[in-house]
Amino acid sequence: MEPWMIWVGIGVICMIIEIFTPGFLFMSFGIGAILTGLVSILVRGTAIQILVFAVITFILFLFLRKFSKKLISDSSEETNIFALIGKTGMVVKEIPEDGKGYVKVGSEEWSAIAENGKNIKDGQKILINSVEGNKLIVKIKESEKEEE
Known part of the structure; x- marks a missing residue:
């Protein structure tokens, strides 16, 4: 050969x-x-x-x-629901105590629950802390608390 x-x-x-x-x-x-x-x-x-x-x-x-x-190389840029963590939005349907409401982030609406289980009213600005399934875990944005 x-x-x-x-x-x-x-x-x-x-x-x-x-x-x-x-x-x-x-x-x-x-x-x-x-x-x-x-x-x-x-x-x-x-x-x-x-x-x-x-x-x-x-x-x-x-x-x-x-x-x-x-x-x-792993790009650290998230492209799914996890990309919303740390972003701010606004409540479009009240989040009741220990219940589910809706928030608007950018041009999209997402179901959300309050991080501390407290009520968050329509129109309040929120901060997205984490994701649980297809729900956003949110809290009232600090600057919004100071205005009340």
């Missing part, structure tokens, strides 16, 4: 392994092996082929590692 076939075979196996593992490690080995297979058509020395494989794999590993960190 020709050396280029062996290198390409190793590269394909590494690429298949990469499909099932995270991190782009096997991808760098796979691409390095495939490129070394192409080089081995021109260069017959085993030592040179191994050196080419090591250099290509190392360079690819560094490049793909940076790329994977950017790709996989």
Whole structure:
């Protein structure tokens, strides 16, 4: 069997392994092996082929590692209901003691319950403290308390 076939075979196996593992490690080995297979058509020395494989794999590993960190990095920006925590809104349907009412945050209305179980009247500004299921847990915004 020709050396280029062996290198390409190793590269394909590494690429298949990469499909099932995270991190782009096997991808760098796979691409390095495939490129070394192409080089081995021109260069017959085993030592040179191994050196080419090591250099290509190392360079690819560094490049793909940076790329994977950017790709996989956890953006702290929430895009669901949890993005509302810390935001302010206004009560549009009174929140009774130990009951559920509705608040408007931006252009959306959400069901809400009071954090301390106390009544919050229509029109009062609220601060969203947490989320419980699909309900917002709110409290009266401090500046609103001072105005009363």
